[in-house]
Amino acid sequence: xxxxxxxxxxxxxxxxxxxxxxxxxxxxxxxxxxxxxxxxxxxxxxxxxxxxxxxxxxxxxxxxxxxxxxxxxxxxxxxxxxxxxxxxxxxxxxxxxxxxxxxxxxxxxxxxxxxxxxxxxxxxxxxxxxxxxxxxxxxxxxxxxxxxxxxxxxxxx
Amino acid sequence: xxxxxxxxxxxxxxxxxxxxxxxxxxxxxxxxxxxxxxxxxxxxxxxxxxxxxxxxxxxxxxxxxxxxxxxxxxxxxxxxxxxxxxxxxxxxxxxxxxxxxxxxxxxxxxxxxxxxxxxxxxxxxxxxxxxxxxxxxxxxxxxxxxxxxxxxxxxxxxxxxxxxxxxxxxxxxxxxxxxxxxxxxxxxxxxxxxxxxxxxxxxxxxxxxxxxxxxxxxxxxxxxxxxxxxxxxxxxxxxxxxxxxxxxxxxxxxxxxxxxxxxxxxxxxxxxxxxxxxxxxxxxxxxxxxxxxxxxxxxxxxxxxxxxxxxxxxxxxxxxxxxxxxxxxxxxxxxxxxxxxxxxxxxxxxxxxxxxxxxxxxxxxxxxxxxxxxxxxxxxxxxxxxxxxxxxxxxxxxxxxxxxxxxxxxxxxxxxxxxxxxxxxxxxxxxxxxxxxxxxxxxxxxxxxxxxxxxxxxxxxxxxxxxxxxxxxxxxxxxxxxxxxxxxxxxxxxxxxxxxxxxxxxxxxxxxxxxxxxxxxxxxxxxxxxxxxxxxxxxxxxxxxxxxxxxxxxxxxxxxxxxxxxxxxxxxxxxxxxxxxxxxxxxxxxxxxxxxxxxxxxxxxxxxxxxxxxxxxxxxxxxxxxxxxxxxxxxxxxxxxxxxxxxxxxxxxxxxxxxxxxxxxxxxxxxxxxxxxxxxxxxxxxxxxxxxxxxxxxxxxxxxxxxxxxxxxxxxxxxxxxxxxxxxxxxxxxxxxxxxxxxxxxxxxxxxxxxxxxxxxxxxxxxxxxxxxxxxxxxxxxxxxxxxxxxxxxxxxxxxxxxxxxxxxxxxxxxxxxxxx
Numbered sequence: 001x002x003x004x005x006x007x008x009x010x011x012x013x014x015x016x017x018x019x020x021x022x023x024x025x026x027x028x029x030x031x032x033x034x035x036x037x038x039x040x041x042x043x044x045x046x047x048x049x050x051x052x053x054x055x056x057x058x059x060x061x062x063x064x065x066x067x068x069x070x071x072x073x074x075x076x077x078x079x080x081x082x083x084x085x086x087x088x089x090x091x092x093x094x095x096x097x098x099x100x101x102x103x104x105x106x107x108x109x110x111x112x113x114x115x116x117x118x119x120x121x122x123x124x125x126x127x128x129x130x131x132x133x134x135x136x137x138x139x140x141x142x143x144x145x146x147x148x149x150x151x152x153x154x155x156x157x
Numbered sequence: 158x159x160x161x162x163x164x165x166x167x168x169x170x171x172x173x174x175x176x177x178x179x180x181x182x183x184x185x186x187x188x189x190x191x192x193x194x195x196x197x198x199x200x201x202x203x204x205x206x207x208x209x210x211x212x213x214x215x216x217x218x219x220x221x222x223x224x225x226x227x228x229x230x231x232x233x234x235x236x237x238x239x240x241x242x243x244x245x246x247x248x249x250x251x252x253x254x255x256x257x258x259x260x261x262x263x264x265x266x267x268x269x270x271x272x273x274x275x276x277x278x279x280x281x282x283x284x285x286x287x288x289x290x291x292x293x294x295x296x297x298x299x300x301x302x303x304x305x306x307x308x309x310x311x312x313x314x315x316x317x318x319x320x321x322x323x324x325x326x327x328x329x330x331x332x333x334x335x336x337x338x339x340x341x342x343x344x345x346x347x348x349x350x351x352x353x354x355x356x357x358x359x360x361x362x363x364x365x366x367x368x369x370x371x372x373x374x375x376x377x378x379x380x381x382x383x384x385x386x387x388x389x390x391x392x393x394x395x396x397x398x399x400x401x402x403x404x405x406x407x408x409x410x411x412x413x414x415x416x417x418x419x420x421x422x423x424x425x426x427x428x429x430x431x432x433x434x435x436x437x438x439x440x441x442x443x444x445x446x447x448x449x450x451x452x453x454x455x456x457x458x459x460x461x462x463x464x465x466x467x468x469x470x471x472x473x474x475x476x477x478x479x480x481x482x483x484x485x486x487x488x489x490x491x492x493x494x495x496x497x498x499x500x501x502x503x504x505x506x507x508x509x510x511x512x513x514x515x516x517x518x519x520x521x522x523x524x525x526x527x528x529x530x531x532x533x534x535x536x537x538x539x540x541x542x543x544x545x546x547x548x549x550x551x552x553x554x555x556x557x558x559x560x561x562x563x564x565x566x567x568x569x570x571x572x573x574x575x576x577x578x579x580x581x582x583x584x585x586x587x588x589x590x591x592x593x594x595x596x597x598x599x600x601x602x603x604x605x606x607x608x609x610x611x612x613x614x615x616x617x618x619x620x621x622x623x624x625x626x627x628x629x630x631x632x633x634x635x636x637x638x639x640x641x642x643x644x645x646x647x648x649x650x651x652x653x654x655x656x657x658x659x660x661x662x663x664x665x666x667x668x669x670x671x672x673x674x675x676x677x678x679x680x681x682x683x684x685x686x687x688x689x690x691x692x693x694x695x696x697x698x699x700x701x702x703x704x705x706x707x708x709x710x711x712x713x714x715x716x717x718x719x720x721x722x723x724x725x726x727x728x729x730x731x732x733x734x735x736x737x738x739x740x741x742x743x744x745x746x747x748x749x750x751x752x753x754x755x756x757x758x759x760x761x762x763x764x765x766x767x768x769x770x771x772x773x774x775x776x777x778x779x780x781x782x783x784x785x786x787x788x789x790x791x792x793x794x795x796x797x798x799x800x801x802x803x804x805x806x807x808x809x810x811x812x813x814x815x816x817x818x819x820x821x822x823x824x825x826x827x828x829x830x831x832x833x834x835x836x837x838x839x840x841x842x843x844x845x846x847x848x849x850x851x852x853x854x855x856x857x858x859x860x861x862x863x864x865x866x867x868x869x870x871x872x873x874x875x876x877x878x879x880x881x882x883x884x885x886x887x888x889x890x891x892x893x894x895x896x897x898x899x900x901x902x903x904x905x906x907x908x909x910x911x912x913x914x915x916x917x918x919x920x921x922x923x924x925x926x927x928x929x930x931x932x933x934x935x936x937x938x939x940x941x942x943x944x945x946x947x948x949x950x951x952x953x954x955x956x957x958x959x960x961x962x963x964x965x966x967x968x969x970x971x972x973x974x975x976x977x978x
Contacts, residue, residue, distance in 0.1 A: 001339075013232075014231055014232070014233070015231075016231070017231060018263075019267065019301075020301065022267040022268045022269055022302075023267075024269075029233065045506070045541050045542060046506070046541075046542045046543065046544065047506040047507045047509070047510040047542050047544055047545060048507050049507065049510055049511075049544065050544070051544075076431055076435075076471055076474060076475050076478075077507075077511060078467055078470050078471030078474050078507065078508075078511060079427065079428065079431045079471040079475070081467055081471070081507065082421070082427060082428070082467060082468055082471055083428070085467075086421075104184060104188075105180075105181055105184055107227075107228060107231065108224060108227070108256075108257065108260055111260055111263075111264075112256070112260070115263075115297045119296070119297055119300040119301070119329055119332040119333065119336075120300035120301060120332050120333070120335060120336040122332055122335060122366070122369050123365060123369075123428050123432075124328050124329060124331075124332050124362060124365075124366055125328060125361075125362040125365075126361045126362065126365055126419055126426050126428045126429055127361060127362065127418045127419055128418075129418055130325075130362065130418075134290070134293075134325065137290065138252070138256070138290050141252045141288075141290060142252060142253045142256065143159070143162055145251050145252055145253050146162050146165070146166065146253070147161065147162055147165060150162070150165030150166060151165070154165075
């Protein structure tokens, strides 16, 4: 089971944090600080895995953004590398060639996408198509509400 | 559509005033801040504004404000005041509000926050909503933050949704159930019937979540595991038993053609395959019948999976783990190890890392199969990635055996020379341990040890020095050779302190060999050169410990050989009499006094140390003639005859030696870290052997703790010593009226068939304690565990509290007969 997932920039700025296990805020901050410095100091020729306390850290850099997740000892690190990749693919499909700015300005969407891929640290859907369909349907629902609200406000409904 | 929406939105915003800053603008403002202080100012201003709007009821901007707050939260600023706003948004009927509200709940709350009662109600409502996405949001949130209480309250709702006909809801409910079970395993029962049917679904989302749920149930409860093995699916239908069912799904995955929806670079749904393989591992573990049923499919997966991309590797990796974990056929196991061997040749460093890691896990079961890949593993020692090198090193040590020791150690020594400093300690210790265990001959072993000392430099663990000295002392044939070699090494490696320390010890101990004429072309060492060497060490940039070695060594040298320039030695000694470091100063003073007033004693005092006995795992006695000298002040040897003097401290340490790496502290000349004492005999005792060396301070404290804090507490006994068929147990008791006195009942048991005669038990304690021993019940231990020897004791304990001496003594001879008869 994944314990948490972090996205951070090359400067160590957190772009997304998702916690599947409960940690006190202080500990969260410490973990983020430690892991960002640790991973940013790794050279590119090193492998994508780290043993860190009793967890395994799997990370990968896509353009300027590092994706990093913490998994348990008997989890398959190669598969989680694949899950990270799947998430990146989804972001890419959703935003249309995603960049760091997309995630900064639409961080809530990045969370929504992750929540359609994982629940409680486990993968819930292996089909990209289904996930994108569900996301599009939910966005549509929001748009309809916005239009309805606007119409009501100017007195058309 | 979105253009219309934007026009409307802007129209609305013009009408409403004042409108709060939009999220987009806030992000822009924060990003525009050039310093951390500026950023803080922007954030604080916005936070203050958001806080004020939260106080107003029914704000139509609540959603936007919370979104901004969540962004601020991600930057690391406190946002707990938004928790209640999340709940308000969740309760709103609008989907947009709910979406942000639930997102906020997942970010700002976790299972430890106490707003749960409030959120549980909202969740319950939304779980029953008719809109699937609202149910989805609620399930997702429950899956992220469910606490044990929430789990109990909402489990029936989740169970209902697990039976829904909608795959979107079903898969989310399955993972929610997974979370609930991991929080409250008792709730497993109610989910079992609904879980069974999940595995007969076609939808991959439902299948994979179902497999994950079953895996969790089986991991949590062995009963459920058995239950699923027998009746996996619907009762009665044969193909629905769990193992064949999973095998069938897996087979369909690898055999069926290309399906675009689940294809990942040519592999059909690797996520599902891996999760099924993992569940199979659980089912086949220690179960021959189930293992048999999955052998074929595992072989198919292992041979049919494409080996070119990470996805393929991830499946093969999981397959290998499953094969190694179940009772698989031996051919399959070899296949699995060979897959890992092939992994080692790949360019992808992740794959090499995983392969080494896995080999490390199975090397103890299938050592022979792993040995075949030794060459490849040795190659990995040169990998640029430090984690891969570390794994490779560990694996190499696991592969070392008597037949490959020469070639492996050669490679490892090359590795050691170039290794990073943090590798050198563990690597050198492991080489030494393995070399000791499998050495083909003594000459090789000594050469290896000296090379380790040379290669590891200053990053060596103390035990390597100890082991080397021990070994040299045991092999008198090679002492001359060693000493000459060390002398040569000193001209090249004199900055490596461990090597210097060993050299100093040897030069002192085998002084006559240093100055003896060489048998070959090597240069003859002159007294002049030797003294210059000592001078260089004593006044050079060396650690205190090395200088301590040097002083002692020089004294031994002066006693062993008739030096022509003895005044030089005296001069060196007296120059240390005012050294800044107290230990060195003391030695300087003592040795100078020895020269001045007791010169006739110098020879006898620096007699050769008898061959040191091992205190490693192979022989556990901590015995040495010098102990007798030392024990005079601290122990009262009572009984006669035994081949081992067990001091109380040593005994306690050796009790754990089966698991811990040996710490041969007790047999080497331990010079550093000994407490001061003006008695020169004591110092010599320290030189020769150190069973009376202060024990780990924790141990003393333990004693003190016991005596102070829990006067009547029951202390569990320990096995102090166990070797051959003799085992010695200590049971502890304290008389209530004298809580400072601990009585230790020693029970010696003979588990062998032959009686032991002339049994002697001796003990010593650190000076902070006093020990008295009573006569044992006898000195013969009859065989076969039938009788026990009982020991009565009088114990005297003294210690210091606030620098005041406290001493107590008592006799403990009222052991109830039942305890030893």
